[in-house]
Amino acid sequence: MSPPLAWTDPPAGTKSLVLVVEDADAPSPEPLVHWLVWDLLGQGGSLAESASVPSTGRNSYQQQAWLPPDPPNGHGAHDYVFQLFALDVPIDLKSGSGRTAVEDALTGHVLAVAVLQASYERPG
DSSP: OOOOEEOOOOOTTOOEEEEEEEETTSSSSSOEEEEEEEOOGGGTTEEOTTOOOSSBOOOTTSOSSOOOOOOOTTSOOEEEEEEEEEESSOOOOOTTOOHHHHHHHHTTTEEEEEEEEEEEOOOO
C-alpha cells in the first residue's frame, strides 16, 4: 500500500504537482523509482493510504503502481526520498511515462520542491 501523504498549499502560480519517490540506496546505477505521480493539484493537499491516482508513471519494475520498499536481505537500511515538485505549467504526460519523461517535463518549470525522507530496513 502506498503511504498517506499530506502537504501545505503550493506557491502562487503552481499549475501542477508531481510526486517522485525513489530509493537512492538501491544497488543499481540509477535510483530505484518507486512511484511517479502527476496531476496532484486537485488532491486537496493529501493522498490517502493506498490512494488510487489516475496519472501514474512506470516504476523501475515497469509497473504503473506504487512499488513498496523491499531492500535486499542484509543490505541494511534504505532511504526512500519523496519529492513533491510544484510546477508553473500543467504537466502533459501520457499515463505510463517513465522517469526520463517526468524529468524532462520538470526541467525549467520547478517553482518549489518539498522533500520527505523515510528509512526502512528489512527485518531479520
